[in-house]
Amino acid sequence: MESKNTENNKDNKIREYRTDDLIVYWDAKSCSHIGNCWNILPQVFKPDEKPWITMEAATAEDIIKAVDKCPTDALKYELPEGSKVDPEMAKGPGWVDYKKDEVTSIKIKMARSGPYKVEGAAQVFDAEGNFLKQSNHIILCGCGKSGNRPFCDGSHARKE
Ligand code: SF4
Ligand code: FES
Incomplete structure (x- = not known):
């Protein structure tokens, strides 16, 4: 192949x-x-x-x-x-054309290591109100170390 x-x-x-x-x-x-x-x-x-x-x-x-x-x-x-x-x-969640049924509420789960996992269709905006992203799969930074805030980039798990 x-x-x-x-x-x-x-x-x-x-x-x-x-x-x-x-x-x-x-x-x-x-x-x-x-x-x-x-x-x-x-x-x-x-x-x-x-x-x-x-x-x-x-x-x-x-x-x-x-x-x-x-x-x-x-x-x-x-x-x-x-x-x-x-x-x-x-045709699972990783398929490029996958659309989850619209949900009326979203769940935000906090992980002990830092990130917040957002489950459900959500939109994220920056402090000025500019649209950043819409997705069913979002992980937000809760530790403040991400280089791609407000999204988690794994920095919380890196050793200094
Ligand atoms: S490491 Fe990156 S690509 Fe792999 S499962 Fe996690 S978010 Fe997805
Ligand atoms: S929680 Fe992952 S970089 Fe902050």
Whole structure:
């Protein structure tokens, strides 16, 4: 299976990793570095390597299941034309066209380590009222150390 990635393209904020069966996108700015992905598939998601995603190290189906567990919108997937993956199993929360049913209330859960996980459709604005993001998967910084505030960038877990 041939694969390619655009990790070295510095102009690309959203990086792309592709095989004949699956395309994975990664938006570094949205990543909280909490690591659900590498806990589920450590052979695929290797944060200390370049490229950090090795698409050949697991089946497309297993990668889809891992991406569905990403708590932010950092990881997304879609099927390229001709993919052998069953399209029905590729419509989870990580699918690029996934739309959650509209919810009337959102939950905000505080983690002991610092971040706040926002569950449900939410919009985030900056102090001047400028729109920042709308998503069903948002993790806000509660520790004050993030370089991407108000979003968590994993700084709470880094050793000084
Ligand atoms: S936010 Fe998503 S991409 Fe980033 S580390 Fe967590 S699971 Fe992986
Ligand atoms: S809570 Fe994660 S960087 Fe602040």
